[in-house]
Every structure is written in C-alpha cells, then in structure tokens.
Amino acid sequence: MPAITSLQPRLVAQFDQIVARAQLSQAYIFNGPSGTGKAQLAEWLAMRLFCENLQAGMPCGQCPECQRILTKNHPDVVWLTSDAKSIKVDDMRALKAEMSKSGVEGNQRVFIITDADKLTAGAANSLLKFYEEPVPGMTIILTTTTKNQLLPTILSRAQVINFPAPPRDTVAAELVESGVPARLANLAAHLTVDVTAGQALAADPNFEPRLTKVLALVSKLTNHDDTAFVAVQTTLMPLAKSLPDQQQLLAMLALAYADALNRHYEVPTTGAYGNDATIQVLAAQPARRLSDGLAAVLAAQIQLSQNVTFQSTLEALVLELL
Numbered sequence: 001m002p003a004i005t006s007l008q009p010r011l012v013a014q015f016d017q018i019v020a021r022a023q024l025s026q027a028y029i030f031n032g033p034s035g036t037g038k039a040q041l042a043e044w045l046a047m048r049l050f051c052e053n054l055q056a057g058m059p060c061g062q063c064p065e066c067q068r069i070l071t072k073n074h075p076d077v078v079w080l081t082s083d084a085k086s087i088k089v090d091d092m093r094a095l096k097a098e099m100s101k102s103g104v105e106g107n108q109r110v111f112i113i114t115d116a117d118k119l120t121a122g123a124a125n126s127l128l129k130f131y132e133e134p135v136p137g138m139t140i141i142l143t144t145t146t147k148n149q150l151l152p153t154i155l156s157r158a159q160v161i162n163f164p165a166p167p168r169d170t171v172a173a174e175l176v177e178s179g180v181p182a183r184l185a186n187l188a189a190h191l192t193v194d195v196t197a198g199q200a201l202a203a204d205p206n207f208e209p210r211l212t213k214v215l216a217l218v219s220k221l222t223n224h225d226d227t228a229f230v231a232v233q234t235t236l237m238p239l240a241k242s243l244p245d246q247q248q249l250l251a252m253l254a255l256a257y258a259d260a261l262n263r264h265y266e267v268p269t270t271g272a273y274g275n276d277a278t279i280q281v282l283a284a285q286p287a288r289r290l291s292d293g294l295a296a297v298l299a300a301q302i303q304l305s306q307n308v309t310f311q312s313t314l315e316a317l318v319l320e321l322l
C-alpha cells in the first residue's frame, strides 16, 4: 500500500491546513472505496496532531508519539475496528467509556470507527450523545465505503470527506510492478481499486481459470452454441464455490459485455480484457444485443445478492444470453 501522502495528496494537504488553522471539526465521515487510504489518513491526522517533531507540517513517524499511534498504543487515539458482520451496542461500550473520560495526556483526543456502515441502529444512536454534546478537542472519525448506509442523524452531523479512487491504469501498473502478470493485473484492477485486494485476487489459484472459462463461455454465447448451458454445470460451478467467487465470476461476465459495448462504439479505453480476441468478436454483435446482455448480467448480480442459488441464476442468465 503506497504512503497516504502519495495516495491522497490533496486530502493530506487539506487536513494539514485544517490542523494548522485549528479548525478541526468534531466529526468526520471518511467515505470511499476500499484501498483509498481512509484509515491511513485518520492515522496520519492523529500523528499530525500529536507528533513532537513535525517536519514542514508533516508528522515524522519516528518520535514516541508517532510510534505509539502507529502501534495503536496511544491513549488519546482510540480505534474501534471489528471483523464481525455488525458493530453492536456492546462493542461500543469500551469506546464510550473512553469518550466520557478527559484526555489522558492532553486535551486533544481522536476516536476512529472503521467500517461504520456496520453500526447497528442502536450502536449508532449511542454515538449521538457525543455528537450532541461536543467535548472540546474531541474528534470522531467514521470510515465507510457506503456512507448512504449510515443513519441520517449520524450523516447530517458530520462533515463528509470523499476519497477518490485511483485511476484503474494506476492500480494495474502497481499490480504489474508487484509481479502480477499484465493480463490478470488489468482485470483485477477492474474488479477492485485496492492494490492489496487486487494482489489477493490474482494470487487465488482459481482466478486465471475463472477468467479463461468466462471467456470460453462468452465465445459460446457469441456463437449461439447450446453447449454454453452445459458449461455452467461442468466448468463454471466447480470454479465458484463461495459467494465472493460467484460474485466475481458474474462481475467478470459483466465486464466482458461492458468492454464489448465500449469496443463496439469505439470508445477509447483499455477495458478489463485489453485486446482479447473473444471480446473483439463479441463486440461485432449488434449494440442492442450487447446492451441487453449487460443488463441481463447486472440483473443476475442482483438475483444472486437476493439469495437465489448461483446455479439457477447462471443457468437462467445463459439461456437469456443465448
């Protein structure tokens, strides 16, 4: 993961100015895709506030204050991160106990809740007290990939900072630099803008076979080859056992149709599949067939999210695409 100063230079400069002018708000929502540096900026901001050895406004990362923040051992920089599916009122208890204390070593305190979209309504409501009775020097940062899933009461009282995603070709270039083959890097960069997640995708031994089989399916569909239906059971199902893998397979299929549409209209873009011959043949189909195809894949993605089994979703999709 690149340093936050190169990942989000504009936001770093913005928060440097905010701290320099002592204009830090009471509550922020850091909103953006995963891999865009939300937690890193929160950590940087904490170091910017506490560092004993600022270098032209930049925290040094070396002094005891910075070190304690980096190792998550600073008493006035409190994190709540959870691997569970939701953050419940119980999980908030320790954080709230901390919030009601005054600063251990100074007046400034920072509370960071990552993946705040996982807050249950009860947990979110228990935060409101701290929104309504501001404590001087206390800053709460919530990070989220989907700010619209936060309660309106939480959203309206905080300042929303949007984290822009890096361009796909930048992500792909970083993946290639880390040793991922170009063909896989390009596709992975269209599935995630998070370089670390992209590396994990490419490292999955089934990622490349999935790509190959999806392209084989596309080829059959283009040729109105009825064996496409059988291929669902024989070649695709064994490569997509978990829900994330199934979602990925449908995403690969959606990207194939999106790429073909772009190519059909000669939109100048690299696309997820580069110059792949299968996509070029698909792109020669009538535009209507391509846009209907893309719509059908997107509808299948919604079906899968609504707990329809993968096999019946994919079989129905293939029949429609044929």
Ligand SMILES: [Zn+2]
Pocket (backbone or CB within 6 Å): 050, 051, 052, 053, 054, 059, 060, 061, 062, 063, 064, 065, 066, 067
């Ligand atoms: Zn420092």
